[in-house]
Amino acid sequence: MSDFTIERNEASAPFFDAAREGRLLIRRCTVCGRLYPPQQRRCVDGEPLEWVPATGAATLISWAVDHGAAVAPDLLSAAGDGSVIGVVELEEGPWMNAALPGVDPTQLRDGMPMRVEFAVFGEAVPVFLPA
């Protein structure tokens, strides 16, 4: 198994600082207030973004079970065959791709409530589990 690690950079440092404290940050336009997932660099209107907290509550939009080599053993499904990944809709509106570690994919349902947790791979990263 791999020992995958994330190395922070300048753009992601505030996000990983908050994640280490168990807080999920997302992006908000400083001008129009539109919200974006963490990796967004600019608002669609070209204005700069700022970091704001998200509640970490979400609903499940889609999921898939990747049977290729797992990035890390911690990301395997409950049954251990494959890694479950998903798309979640944050309560605030933006969608995020996220790992759903340790879940049983047969228990997942469209629109089911999810909540953020954090898993550490060098840096803490948000993952989502059924609420």
Place this chain on the structure above:
Amino acid sequence: MSSTSDFAVRAAIVGLGITETGPVYGRSAADFAAQAVQLAVADAGLRMDDVDGLLVSSGVSGGVHIGLAGQLGLTDLRMLSHISQAGSTAGAQVQLAALAIAGGLATTIVCVHADAPLKPKVKSGDAYRQAAGGAAAGFAGLAMVAGPRTPTAGYALAARRHMNHYGTTSEQLGAIAVGQRQWASKNPQAFFREPITLEDHQASRWVVEPLHLLDCCMVSNGGVAVVVTSAERAQHLAQPPVHLWGCAQTHPGYRMERGSAWGLRSGAAISGPAAMAMAGITPRDVDVCEIYDCYTYTVLITLEDYGFCSKGEGGAFAASGALAPGGALPTNTGGGQLSSFYLWGMTPLSEAVIQVRGQGGERQVERHDVAVVSGNGGVLDFHSTLVLGAQPRA
């Protein structure tokens, strides 16, 4: 007085070159590209000296670039470009060639795509998979954990959303794979020709659930080229002309947020109707469809978006047998990327040329006056559509 979309009706595809395809080793992508161009020019009954435009496309292995002109000994070209739109490239190449011909920039333009990602003793899936392990910086590291890490994983998420929303099933996707294999069994060039059943599809391993192995295209080495010239000149060349009736592109740029149609509706929903409007047709007028089929699900959502069935009914439409030999809408009649060969948008385009000409042999469809061709790249991010006709457009 000509309308703004008149350029399309003046162009025709007059030459087609397809190299050996599949696990063919010892040749570079540039070698395949050069051979495809020469085959296409000869097929048209033209000489290399007649070529005054070249539009090249390189696959995942790279290695095809504008230097191909020099390699081919082409001189004094009036147009030379590298077009890079992933799976939507072939349609874009033909569209650009038609515009250039209508605008008087060139008269005889070859569009070529080649790739050589397969190497002896390397798993074909690794050509498109990022390596696991190691370190990644910043949000790229987050994306490694969050996925999707492969195109297959991205399409699996999109397909699951379609299933969630419309009740589409894996068995319905399987009907697409089974039908295309039936077509492939009639195509001597197809790599996979052994018939498969729905049970085979269901029993094939998960690549990324809900996509089985038999929902996924193969990876191929090879090259395909087409020659585009004016409709007038096309009447006097070696092959039955394949006239361009309509073309369009749409690159949807999904906003991934509440209310997004991602996975439910793609760029095909705009590109398809636009190309058919330019052609002056509706889906009812289409005799044969050649639809980009990186995954079975891609065929399903594209046919829905093009209006061949209602939105959400693609699964039932496929399961009815409509796409298979003998069905109401013959689709991917060479076996497609799932069963024949995978050279991006040149796979559906080349089969459309063969069918419109009436040169499909055992797999030739009875009515072949109008064909629709799709190209698709990214994870439903880039889309092109061509409408081709056996006659000059009325």
